[in-house]
Amino acid sequence: xxxxxxxxxxxxxxxxxxxxxxxxxxxxxxxxxxxxxxxxxxxxxxxxxxxxxxxxxxxxxxxxxxxxxxxxxxxxxxxxxxxxxxxxxxxxxxxxxxxxxxxxxxxxxxxxxxxxxxxxxxxxxxxxxxxxxxxxxxxxxxxxxxxxxxxxxxxxxxxxxxxxxxxxxxxxxxxxxxxxxxxxxxxxxxxxxxxxxxxxxxxxxxxxx
Numbered sequence: 001x002x003x004x005x006x007x008x009x010x011x012x013x014x015x016x017x018x019x020x021x022x023x024x025x026x027x028x029x030x031x032x033x034x035x036x037x038x039x040x041x042x043x044x045x046x047x048x049x050x051x052x053x054x055x056x057x058x059x060x061x062x063x064x065x066x067x068x069x070x071x072x073x074x075x076x077x078x079x080x081x082x083x084x085x086x087x088x089x090x091x092x093x094x095x096x097x098x099x100x101x102x103x104x105x106x107x108x109x110x111x112x113x114x115x116x117x118x119x120x121x122x123x124x125x126x127x128x129x130x131x132x133x134x135x136x137x138x139x140x141x142x143x144x145x146x147x148x149x150x151x152x153x154x155x156x157x158x159x160x161x162x163x164x165x166x167x168x169x170x171x172x173x174x175x176x177x178x179x180x181x182x183x184x185x186x187x188x189x190x191x192x193x194x195x196x197x198x199x200x201x202x203x204x205x206x207x208x209x
Contacts, residue, residue, distance in 0.1 A: 016187060020078060020184075020185050023066070024066035028063035031063065038056060063081065066078060066080070070188070074192070078188055078189035079190075085181055086186075092178075100167055
């Protein structure tokens with residue numbers, strides 16, 4: 001059959017119109033789910049959740065405009081959606097950067113907490129066997145026991161550094177993909193605008209509309 005010979009269509013290879021519809025649907029559904037979750041959470045004194053609710057509502061409205069603009073081929077609505085994608089890519093850089101830079105601080109706290117949780121257990125075991133006098137008289141042995149039984153802090157920090165690198169690469173990739181999507185949607189809006197103004201639209205561009 002003919003459709004079996006056609007290449008599979010993904011969001012990256014689809015036409016700008018199909019891509020815009022699919023992308024706006026994903027953003028609309030995800031932000032609606034997030035909005036329901038935010039309204040279910042109790043309010044906070046700093047009103048951070050309240051601000052995030054407003055931004056999520058803004059994302060829902062923008063995605064609705066993008067869906068209508070691509071489905072009805074309205075260039076200005078598609079352009080608004082492209083501007084939202086660009087704005088979101090820019091404004092989310094700072095929280096992502098803060099998240100990546102805060103990992104060493106939280107990581108040191110986590111490793112130190114695990115270390116101190118492991119040491120008292122070993123200390124109690126050793127105390128019950130040898131008594132407190134044995135501990136005060138064998139500090140060197142106790143230090144060796146700590147190194148043998150407690151969490152390896154260097155290994156913990158190494159794992160956290162690896163996690164930080166993976167997270168940084170992932171968030172950078174997400175930002176680049178957002179920029180790429182916003183560029184594609186903006187190009188699609190420009191094609192719609194040229195067609196609306198009666199300017200020449202080639203056969204290749206017509207196939208993308």
